[in-house]
Amino acid sequence: MNLLLHMCCGPCSCYPVKKLRSDGIEPVGYFFNPNIHPYLEWDHRLKTAKEYADKVGLKIYTEEHYLLKDFLAKVMTIEEPDNPFLPRNRCRSCYAWRLDEAARFAAEQGFEAFTSTLFYSIHQQHEVMKEIAEACGKKYGIDFYYEDFRPGWQEGIDISLELGLYRQPYCGCIFSEEERFSKEIRKQRKKIGRAMKAERERMESLE
Numbered sequence: 001m002n003l004l005l006h007m008c009c010g011p012c013s014c015y016p017v018k019k020l021r022s023d024g025i026e027p028v029g030y031f032f033n034p035n036i037h038p039y040l041e042w043d044h045r046l047k048t049a050k051e052y053a054d055k056v057g058l059k060i061y062t063e064e065h066y067l068l069k070d071f072l073a074k075v076m077t078i079e080e081p082d083n084p085f086l087p088r089n090r091c092r093s094c095y096a097w098r099l100d101e102a103a104r105f106a107a108e109q110g111f112e113a114f115t116s117t118l119f120y121s122i123h124q125q126h127e128v129m130k131e132i133a134e135a136c137g138k139k140y141g142i143d144f145y146y147e148d149f150r151p152g153w154q155e156g157i158d159i160s161l162e163l164g165l166y167r168q169p170y171c172g173c174i175f176s177e178e179e180r181f182s183k184e185i186r187k188q189r190k191k192i193g194r195a196m197k198a199e200r201e202r203m204e205s206l207e
C-alpha cells in the first residue's frame with residue numbers, strides 16, 4: 001500500500017514506522033505541525049524528524065513554514081473548559097488542521113491512503129482524532145488507514161532513546177507548554193483533582 005504517514009514528531013514515529021514495515025507497508029512521512037511553538041522548539045522537532053528519517057531510511061516530505069500566527073488565529077476564539085482535566089477544544093481544532101492537511105497532501109500526491117503518528121499517542125483524544133481523520137478522508141476521496149498504535153507506546157520510547165532522538169517535554173503549542181510547566185496550573189489541577197475525588201467518595205457513600 002502506498003501510505004502517507006503524517007509525523008507529529010520523530011520520537012512518535014518510531015513505533016508506527018516499525019509496525020507498518022513489519023506489516024509489509026513502507027510509509028512515506030509528512031511533517032506538518034503548525035501547533036509546535038516557540039520557533040526554536042518547532043525547528044528542533046523538525047530537525048529531529050529529519051534525523052529520525054535519515055537514521056531509519058524513511059522518505060519524508062516536510063512543510064517548513066512556522067505558522068504560529070495562523071495557529072493562534074484558529075484557536076484564540078475557541079472557548080476552553082475551566083476544568084484542566086477536561087479535553088481541550090483547541091486540540092480538536094489542532095487535530096483537524098493537521099489531519100485535513102495530511103489527507104489533502106496525500107490525495108494531491110497520489111497516495112492510496114493516509115494516517116498519522118497521532119494514533120500512537122496515549123495523551124491525545126484518540127476517538128476524536130479517528131472521527132476527524134475519517135471525515136478528512138471522505139472530503140478528499142482518500143482512504144484513512146486506521147491503526148491504534150498505542151500498544152507500542154513503551155517500545156516507541158525505547159527505540160527513540162536507542163536512536164538518541166530529542167524527546168520533547170510538552171505536547172507542542174504555547175498553551176501546552178504553560179500547562180506543563182506552570183506551578184499555578186499544577187496547583188489548580190491538584191485542587192480540582194482533590195475536589196473531584198471528594199465528590200466521588202461522597203457519591204459512593206450514598207450508594
Ligand code: SF4
Binds near residue numbers: 092173
Ligand atoms: S495541546 Fe497539543 S494537541 Fe492540543 S492544541 Fe496544543 S499542540 Fe495541539
